[in-house]
Each structure stands twice: as C-alpha cells, then as structure tokens.
Amino acid sequence: MQNVGGESLLVPIGARVVDVNGIIVLNDTARCVWELLAQERSVDELAAAVAEKFDVDFANARVDVQTFLDEIAHLQALKS
Amino acid sequence: MTALPTDYSSLIRELQRRAALIHQPVSGVFELTERCNLSCQMCYVRHSARDLAQRAKELSAAEWLRLAHDAADNGMVFLLLTGGEVFLRPDFFEIYTPLTRMGLILTIFTNGTLITDRIAQRLAEAPPSLTEITLYGATAATYETVTGLVGSYARCCAGIEALLKHRVPFGLKTTITRHNVGELEAMQQMARNWGVSFAGAWMLSKRRDGNHSEVEDCRLSAQECVNLEATDRISADEWVESAFRDSSLNKDSNFNCQAGKTAFVINSSGEMNPCLSLSQPAVRPLEIGFRAAWEGLQRFVGGTPPPETTCRTCDTRSYCPRCPAWSAMETGTLTEAVPYLCDIARLRKEHYEGMQGLAP
Numbered sequence: 516m517q518n519v520g521g522e523s524l525l526v527p528i529g530a531r532v533v534d535v536n537g538i539i540v541l542n543d544t545a546r547c548v549w550e551l552l553a554q555e556r557s558v559d560e561l562a563a564a565v566a567e568k569f570d571v572d573f574a575n576a577r578v579d580v581q582t583f584l585d586e587i588a589h590l591q592a593l594k595s
Numbered sequence: 596m597t598a599l600p601t602d603y604s605s606l607i608r609e610l611q612r613r614a615a616l617i618h619q620p621v622s623g624v625f626e627l628t629e630r631c632n633l634s635c636q637m638c639y640v641r642h643s644a645r646d647l648a649q650r651a652k653e654l655s656a657a658e659w660l661r662l663a664h665d666a667a668d669n670g671m672v673f674l675l676l677t678g679g680e681v682f683l684r685p686d687f688f689e690i691y692t693p694l695t696r697m698g699l700i701l702t703i704f705t706n707g708t709l710i711t712d713r714i715a716q717r718l719a720e721a722p723p724s725l726t727e728i729t730l731y732g733a734t735a736a737t738y739e740t741v742t743g744l745v746g747s748y749a750r751c752c753a754g755i756e757a758l759l760k761h762r763v764p765f766g767l768k769t770t771i772t773r774h775n776v777g778e779l780e781a782m783q784q785m786a787r788n789w790g791v792s793f794a795g796a797w798m799l800s801k802r803r804d805g806n807h808s809e810v811e812d813c814r815l816s817a818q819e820c821v822n823l824e825a826t827d828r829i830s831a832d833e834w835v836e837s838a839f840r841d842s843s844l845n846k847d848s849n850f851n852c853q854a855g856k857t858a859f860v861i862n863s864s865g866e867m868n869p870c871l872s873l874s875q876p877a878v879r880p881l882e883i884g885f886r887a888a889w890e891g892l893q894r895f896v897g898g899t900p901p902p903e904t905t906c907r908t909c910d911t912r913s914y915c916p917r918c919p920a921w922s923a924m925e926t927g928t929l930t931e932a933v934p935y936l937c938d939i940a941r942l943r944k945e946h947y948e949g950m951q952g953l954a955p
Contacts, residue, residue: 517672517698519621520613522599526672526698529721533764536724537603538700 516541516549525549525592535590544569545583558584614857619670620889622853624860624871625662627690628653628679633706634743635731637772637799637813639872639924644683652864656689658881662861665885667697675702676723677871679863682709688717695721702727708747710754712761719761726765728755732774733781740774755789766792770799771823772813779823797823798916798939800924803874817938821946847901849919849929855896859889869896872920875929905932914947915940 517524523546527535541549547568548561556564561584562577569576600606614621632644642649654662663674674694681687682705694701701723707730718726730751732738738748758765767786771779779795786793797815801808815823850856854869861867866877867888876895880888899919901907906917909932917936919929926933 518670519610519672520615520617520619522610522613524610524672526700528695528698530719532722532724533762536764538606540599540606 516546523549525587527590527592531591535592539587539590539592544579548580548583611853611857614670615853618893619857620666620859621670622673622675622858623663623666623671624675624677624858625659626677626679626860626862626871627659627681627684627687629863630683631678631680631706632683632708632744633680633731633747635741635770636743636809637741637770639800639803639808639810640679642679644680649863653684654863654865654881656686658865659690660693662865662880662885663694663697663699665880666859667699669885669889672698672700673702674699675704677704680706680709682714692717692721695723700724704729705754706731706742706747706751707754707758708744708750710757712757715754715757715761715763718758718763722763724764726758726763728758728765728767730767730769730782730785733778733785737775737778741770741772759789766794768794768796771795771797771815772799773815774813776815776819776823795827800872800921803872803924805924805927814935817935817942820939821942824943825946847907849899849901850896852918854920855892859892867892870920873923875923900930903930903932906930909937909940911937911940911944914943 517526523541525539525541527538544565547565551561551564558577558580561580562573565571565580566573566576600609611621626640628649629640630642630644630646630649631638633641634643635641663671666674676691676694681703684690691701691703703718703723703726705726705728707728728751730738731741732748735748738751739745742748755765755767767782767789769775769779769782775782776797782795783793797820799810799814801810850869852858852870854873859867859869860871860873861880862874865879865881866874867880868874868877869892876891878888878891878895883891902917902922906912906915909915915936916939917933921933921936922929922931925935
C-alpha cells in the first residue's frame, strides 16, 4: 500500500500491472481491512474490527468487507 | 475532502496536487545514463554510447537501488527510468527487476532500438505501467536522417514488435523536427496500425549542459510550431480556453510546474535537480541523504528569483511556456526571456485570440 497526498493506494506489481492497468484508491474502510489482512483473518473478524473502528453495526460492516474482498479477489490482489 | 476523480489522468493530477500540499516527493526520474546509441542533432542531453568519461560517472546499480529505497521511504510512488538510452546499460535489469517489487508505478523512456526479444520477454515478467518509445520517422530514410544511425529504423520497429509479442504496454511519441514533420501523419498511422497511443513534441531546446547545440538547425520555426499545434484539437482547445481566462499564474513565481514541489530528477552521476532540463542545484542525495537533498531542492525552487520584468509584464504571458529550465538552456540564466518562446507566445496570442474575434 502506498500513500500519495494522504490517499492510500494499491499499486499492482509483477505481471499484474498489465491486467489491473491502473491504481486502486482505498477509502478508510478498505484501508483498515487491507492493513488487517497482513494476517490471515475470517470475514467475521474483519467485519467486527471495522464495526468497532468506524462505529457501524456488524451486518453493514460485513457487507462492506465482503464487497471489498470480492473486488480485490477479482483483481487477484491477494495471495492465498 | 472532495471526492477523487475516476479518470486516470485527472486522478493522478489531483493526487499530485494533494502531494504538493505536504511537499511529498511523489514523482522521481532516474536518468540512468546520458549516453545514447543514436546521434540525434536536436537532443538536449546526448553523449556518445562510447563516451567512457560519461560512463565512468554513472551510478552503479547498487547506488540506484539505494536511492530508490531512500526515495520510496520519503514518499516516491511514480518513477521514470530514462536516459540517454537506458538499454545501453548492461546492468539494466539489475536495477529494474528489484524496482518492480517495490510497489512503484514505473515508466521507461527508450528509443526502442536495443529492445531484443529477450529484453521484451524479461520486461513482460513484470512490465512497467508504460514504456514510451520515441519514433523519429515513418521511413528508414527520414528516421535515420534524424538519428544518424544506419539500420536504426529497422531496429526500432523490431523492438516495437518484440514488445507487442510479449504484451508489454507501450506508447509511441515523436520529437518533431524539420526533417520528420512531413511524416507526422504517417507516424500516427503506424501507431494506429500497432494499436498504441501516439503523441508529438515540437518544442526543442538547446543543450542542458550549455555545450554547442545544433537544435536551431532542427527545430520548427515559431510559426510552424503554432500552425502545427493548431491542428491538434486538444492543444487548440487549451489555448482558446486560455484566451478567455485571466492568467492563473503567479507573476512572481518562476517555477509553475511540479518540479521541486512533488517531482525531482536524479541524473546519471547522482545529482538531484528539479527537472531533466536543469542541471542546478545538483544536490547529492547519496552523500547528504535523500531527505536533505529533497529539502535542498525545495529551497532552490522556492528561492529562484522571479522572471525578469519583461516577462512579468508581457501581455502574451499566458501563452508562453518559458520556465527557469528553458531560460537556463537558452540564455544561461534562470530568469531571462527566451526569444524563440517570445515569438511562439506572440503568434499563439494572435492566432487564438484572432480565432475568437478578440485582440489583436
């Protein structure tokens, strides 16, 4: 994750540069999830952390987390 | 905080604007060598590929990587590798490959003539976001008149084909001179045939190092420049727009670009400067540390005197591309008017304000 002018960015590396063809700007929730993903965590663990940090209910947090995970899975941004 | 634009170019500009607010050196240029295998008369930097004195001054791969890590630690995200011709360096991939693992947005400028199938294959393993190849003509005769090297046109085309074969993203651009301007449309067609972008630059300056330059034998006249840019819809629209707006430029400010605000260049011997066209203040990050060098660069840019009164009060100022680098290359000062650009600005004003029924 990179930071430009206070904005958090994901920059593709390796052969992914061609497929992603751009950069990904993270909002606060996405940045929080990305940082937590430094360790293996379940969706529920991520949602609980987001709910606590941003003072939102667990169900909504889980939807946001799952959406972000689906997007970065589509981009193959994570190694399993 | 305002929402970020989704268009890539607009997004990058907005990120740079935000980076400037916190003095983040987000955009770096590493000029890996000043040597080139081509001999273009109009080049502002060229040294011979066999110039051993130049080669001896070039930083090692390890030094470039140290600089890259220091710069990234201080906020660099965008990095351009350029020359001279970068693929003259036999250790290019010793520099490039580790850079591809650092989360940087990489661009390479090259003339393409040294790109072999093997080099394209290695680039494809971790491609730069963009490779820009400069094309000097649409025929071997014209291309080689500009480059001074027999066989270079075919080698450039072979390099392009190798990048296409290995799916390495690239775009074409050209440096427009009196010798190749007649093939501009044909070069655009070549780019269309290859399915890649194309851009042209025709504002050619004298040499950066102050040595004798042959650019005046090559560059278009001021009238030809204005005629040419008027055929380009985007440029024309920008100038028409500028004809109607009050100049947003700070008349006392000399640097009106990102140089020294978010951008820096490190030349082949390790000196940091605001842009590729300036060889001042030549601070040395490997000796004093990247942070101190970046701060020195900002002081230099911030402390540069304003343009001379002639320029500050000129009624063509909003049409004029003069900057400290142009002044340095054409007059040896950071502040003086550049007659070639004065002519271009005057003709632009006449052309675009005339189009709109304004003065003159």
